[in-house]
Amino acid sequence: MSLSAVKVLSDLFQTTRTIKALSLWQPWASLMARGVKIDETRHWSTNYRGPMAVHAAKTLDLAGAPDRLCASALGIDWLTALPRGAVVAIADLVNVRPAAEAAKSATRGNLTAGNFTPGRVAWRFENIRPLLEPIPLVGRQEIYNWDPPEDIFSRLGPPIDHGAICHRLGWS
Numbered sequence: 001m002s003l004s005a006v007k008v009l010s011d012l013f014q015t016t017r018t019i020k021a022l023s024l025w026q027p028w029a030s031l032m033a034r035g036v037k038i039d040e041t042r043h044w045s046t047n048y049r050g051p052m053a054v055h056a057a058k059t060l061d062l063a064g065a066p067d068r069l070c071a072s073a074l075g076i077d078w079l080t081a082l083p084r085g086a087v088v089a090i091a092d093l094v095n096v097r098p099a100a101e102a103a104k105s106a107t108r109g110n111l112t113a114g115n116f117t118p119g120r121v122a123w124r125f126e127n128i129r130p131l132l133e134p135i136p137l138v139g140r141q142e143i144y145n146w147d148p149p150e151d152i153f154s155r156l157g158p159p160i161d162h163g164a165i166c167h168r169l170g171w172s
Contacts, residue, residue: 003025007042019090021053021146022139023139026082027070028113029056033089036073037113037158039106039122041099046123046143053146054128055087055139056082069112072169087146091125098122107163109171129156134160 024032024040028155031037032054060082102122103111116122132155137146149155166172 007009008038017147018152019051019143020048020143021030021055021137021139021149022085023055023057023141025057025059025061026084027063027074027078028061028067029054030074030078030082030109031070031086031113031142032091032125032128033115034073035128035130035162035165036109036169038073038110038125038128039099039102039114039116040125041114041120041122042115043120045096045121046093048093048143049093052125053087053137053148054091054125055146056084056086056088056134057139058084060084066112069109069171072171073109073165077126083134085138086136086141087131087148088134089130090126090148090152091128093123094126096121096123097124107166107172109166109169110162128160128162129158130160131155132157139152 028037077079097121099116099120100118102124103116
């Protein structure tokens, strides 16, 4: 996480521990926590920018899941190993723009992990930090508030380098 993002989280936690959260069906949440997916594509926009918890919903999207990408990024047993009903990462939502615009500069991994069709918007996440162990949470629709545990910083792994992970997995 960037120093400014850490400061925002630190400042936020000094006044209130609540941060925004977004639920994604699996495997999309785990692909984001792994650093392969950095654009969450939606049919709706938001004005919010800042730290956000990435929540893995209990729903598993088998119909839309890209098997080859999931196997290379999450392991061959990804169907049974994915956490569900838990926060899996914290990231900074830094931009929201038309999905078609975002697709122009997206890696193959990011393109495969999103729906960049016309009319959709891409929510760009940076400074993705996976949780070392998922934190159970009942998810919700839309953006919602989450009160993370006091020791949240000690539960975060290092920031993920999207380009490096996609290159290493062969999805650049």
